């Protein structure tokens with residue numbers, strides 16, 4: 001951990017990449033030691049304390065929560081209120097977020113509270129940072145947020161952990177947070193009257209998941225381009241489909257980028273158009289038009305996700321300068337909901353694209369002279385061997401499942417909490433679906449990678465063609481650990497291995513300045 005870069009949390013914007021680096025434990029974080037920053041945070045907390053003393057009425061501090069806003073809470077009881085908030089929201093269900101996701105959630109909440117508009121104490125920020133430093137990760141169930149009123153229920157597990165009442169994973173073990181704090185000589189945090197709401201009433205869960213999703217999708221757009229180039233060459237496709245002149249007249253930058261990548265990979269200028277077919281099928285010919293949609297969506301998705309990440313997204317919001325408490329709905333995750341619903345569709349289209357390419361590769365009616373199911377078996381072994389037949393069936397299943405999940409989540413808004421929350425974002429569901437679609441698509445891509453490498457190798461046996469250095473290194477890298485499938489063998493372990501390599505972003509594909 002010593003040589004890791006350290007990312008400063010302050011009032012400066014964070015990027016998706018920074019959140020991902022901290023989530024993957026490739027970078028550490030630290031709170032800025034800027035005195036003005038610290039003072040501004042503390043001024044917010046002091047202002048709220050003063051307001052409480054002077055006026056005695058603040059939403060969520062001296063009133064019940066949400067629809068219970070009309071229920072006054074006596075001043076001698078306001079200190080109990082945030083603890084109740086964490087407790088009655090302790091009703092999450094479903095799988096728990098993993099370590100990576102939980103770190104991302106911690107950073108997202110910390111960044112939002114560092115805005116200085118939530119009226120929390122400096123101590124609270126320090127405690128959040130301390131959890132990250134010591135890798136004490138609250139165990140957070142993933143289900144139960146409607147994504148407006150923020151991610152109340154999942155974030156209650158963060159607030160609950162800070163006060164010693166929930167479980168955390170620490171050094172690989174699930175333990176009560178109070179026990180861990182005791183062992184470390186820490187005391188559990190005492191939440192100030194508004195601090196329960198400030199931690200929970202925001203979009204940190206969906207935003208954290210969105211950062212992780214964006215990062216995976218960006219990589220997929222590159223790998224999908226590389227695999228398409230291999231497939232085009234393996235099918236003896238027409239390189240002119242990716243020509244510069246052709247794409248000049250359709251000025252979507254992302255699409256042009258993908259066309260350039262594929263064109264460079266197949267060294268299109270050196271190769272003549274196929275004599276047999278003037279035009280390839282759409283899953284090859286239109287690949288820049290499919291992958292390009294994802295590429296072109298990435299910049300605005302980044303802007304939306306980073307805006308949310310760097311926002312104050314709770315309620316009420318404090319304006320320290322004007323000494324004002326403003327009541328609003330910044331916990332509403334509509335932007336992340338749309339971003340994730342959009343990304344879901346764009347990514348699932350990548351799964352579908354590769355599933356269609358697989359169909360072309362397997363079938364002797366379409367694969368221009370490659371063996372059935374890409375089996376490399378020869379002579380009398382041919383009849384016995386079935387090559388990638390079942391892998392293609394798997395791709396069809398994973399693709400169907402991915403496509404099925406693209407149903408937008410945000411349109412399933414329902415009125416809840418006595419009609420106070422009568423319109424909600426469902427952004428957290430959208431983000432979770434997006435991650436699942438990414439996994440399914442990465443599975444399809446893992447299978448497509450092996451099939452494309454096998455197909456290209458079989459094509460090379462038929463007639464050698466010059467490969468660019470980049471493509472040669474890439475194919476050699478896979479071939480080093482992947483024997484051509486001649487005699488049938490169970491491929492699960494290999495598919496899982498390459499899936500993990502894809503998820504770890506094994507190859508640096510194309511120049512990084514092309515980053516969206």
Ligand SMILES: N[C@@H](Cc1ccc(O)cc1)C(=O)O
Pocket residue numbers: 065066067148149150152201315316331417
């Ligand atoms: N998000 C609500 C507050 C709230 C908190 C907890 C609840 O259970 C319900 C509502 C608001 O700011 O208006």
